[in-house]
Amino acid sequence: MNAMTMSSETQEERGNSILPCRFCGAALRRTFVDLGMSPLCETYPCEADFGRGEMYYPLHVYVCDECFLVQLESYESRENIFSDYPYFSSYSDSWLKHSENYCSHMIGRLGLTEKSFVVEVASNDAYLLQYFVRRHVPVLGIEPAANVAKVAIEKGIPTLVKFFGAELARELASEGHCADLVLGNNVLAQVPDLNDFVAGLRTLLKPEGILTLEFPHLLRLIERNEFDTIYHEHFSYFSMLTTVRILDKHGLRVIDVEELPTHGGSLRVYACRRESQTHAVEASVREVIADEERAGLNTTEGYGNFAGHVKETKIALIEFLIQAAREGKSVAGYGAPGKSATLIHYCGIGKDLIRYTVDRNPYKQGRFLPGSHIPIYHPDRIAETKPDYVVILPWNLKNEIITQLCYIREWGGRFVVPIPRVTVC
Numbered sequence: 001m002n003a004m005t006m007s008s009e010t011q012e013e014r015g016n017s018i019l020p021c022r023f024c025g026a027a028l029r030r031t032f033v034d035l036g037m038s039p040l041c042e043t044y045p046c047e048a049d050f051g052r053g054e055m056y057y058p059l060h061v062y063v064c065d066e067c068f069l070v071q072l073e074s075y076e077s078r079e080n081i082f083s084d085y086p087y088f089s090s091y092s093d094s095w096l097k098h099s100e101n102y103c104s105h106m107i108g109r110l111g112l113t114e115k116s117f118v119v120e121v122a123s124n125d126a127y128l129l130q131y132f133v134r135r136h137v138p139v140l141g142i143e144p145a146a147n148v149a150k151v152a153i154e155k156g157i158p159t160l161v162k163f164f165g166a167e168l169a170r171e172l173a174s175e176g177h178c179a180d181l182v183l184g185n186n187v188l189a190q191v192p193d194l195n196d197f198v199a200g201l202r203t204l205l206k207p208e209g210i211l212t213l214e215f216p217h218l219l220r221l222i223e224r225n226e227f228d229t230i231y232h233e234h235f236s237y238f239s240m241l242t243t244v245r246i247l248d249k250h251g252l253r254v255i256d257v258e259e260l261p262t263h264g265g266s267l268r269v270y271a272c273r274r275e276s277q278t279h280a281v282e283a284s285v286r287e288v289i290a291d292e293e294r295a296g297l298n299t300t301e302g303y304g305n306f307a308g309h310v311k312e313t314k315i316a317l318i319e320f321l322i323q324a325a326r327e328g329k330s331v332a333g334y335g336a337p338g339k340s341a342t343l344i345h346y347c348g349i350g351k352d353l354i355r356y357t358v359d360r361n362p363y364k365q366g367r368f369l370p371g372s373h374i375p376i377y378h379p380d381r382i383a384e385t386k387p388d389y390v391v392i393l394p395w396n397l398k399n400e401i402i403t404q405l406c407y408i409r410e411w412g413g414r415f416v417v418p419i420p421r422v423t424v425c
């Protein structure tokens with residue numbers, strides 16, 4: 001198969017109206033990958049919802065020819081997506097450990113004390129801020145999903161139930177609530193108005209304050225074929241090159257970057273106000289940019305082969321599942337993460353090929369994956385039904401899950417990891 005065939009069509013050939021780039025406003029003419037139609041991934045219908053139908057939206061991803069921001073049109077309003085958001089970060093052990101390590105690291109690096117102030121944007125259920133609070137560092141969480149923020153407030157973590165943007169930042173700054181540390185983990189991708197959001201981050205910083213942002217690294221998404229991390233709630237996909245440009249436009253200077261294993265390969269970018277005198281730029285920034293330039297991410301060619309690799313993965317996964325079905329083997333899933341919706345819809349998988357999945361999150365148990373209506377059960381279901389194969393849908397947590405589920409070996413069960421390529425182990 002020619003990997004270039006899916007990526008070179010132009011906007012004119014599709015006959016759609018041309019969208020502007022979310023960051024720089026240039027016309028989006030180049031397809032990065034077209035994953036077809038998919039329902040919103042963070043909706044988990046109950047049986048009673050089946051008769052009402054579900055909305056499907058295109059997962060057509062563009063890359064901007066000017067700034068190379070990889071992006072998706074935002075179809076749903078942020079209010080619809082985030083008003084009753086079922087994701088509770090506290091349910092992953094490895095994510096909690098990652099968060100605790102971050103807090104210790106930042107307390108040491110910035111010398112944070114009980115006189116400092118930390119603000120987290122999109123603070124979820126305060127799974128991260130709790131570690132600052134334990135070390136007596138004052139915090140404020142900002143979380144728009146009321147049901148999630150409620151959990152944080154009940155734990156005693158100060159939390160504003162609001163959307164973050166330039167206006168809220170100005171309000172907080174005028175009340176004297178600027179921060180020594182502002183952090184945003186896995187939120188930048190979910191921001192429809194990117195420029196307004198980043199402007200707000202700068203406003204919220206004290207003159208010598210530090211901003212840290214974590215987000216999945218586009219370079220790894222491309223290299224490791226992580227196409228299922230593309231879904232409607234993630235509007236933007238960032239390289240270091242583009243991130244530096246975005247922060248620079250809003251008066252922020254990137255001073256350091258760390259590469260993290262989370263979410264299939266993430267970046268943690270450190271930035272300060274451009275006029276700050278105290279923070280030197282580390283060599284890491286240049287090194288990550290050099291990696292991206294080697295992969296061609298500063299040219300349109302660097303984005304050209306991805307769509308072909310994605311299609312090959314689809315064919316391999318369907319082939320495996322059909323073969324298992326022909327042999328009379330039973331296949332279950334593990335996990336019901338947001339990204340499973342993309343994988344399942346793009347590959348056209350139904351409950352005839354994966355009978356059910358399980359998830360530790362009680363909110364999802366008894367519900368169904370969107371669109372495919374694959375049922376979601378408590379993890380005990382696996383021991384009860386002894387499937388021949390367990391497909392690990394949150395493959396970024398595969399080591400943790402394989403350890404937790406090692407008992408499937410007792411009946412000869414095996415794990416299937418779909419990404420970067422279908423592997424049975």
Ligand SMILES: [Zn+2]
Binds near residue numbers: 024025064065066069
């Ligand atoms: Zn652009």
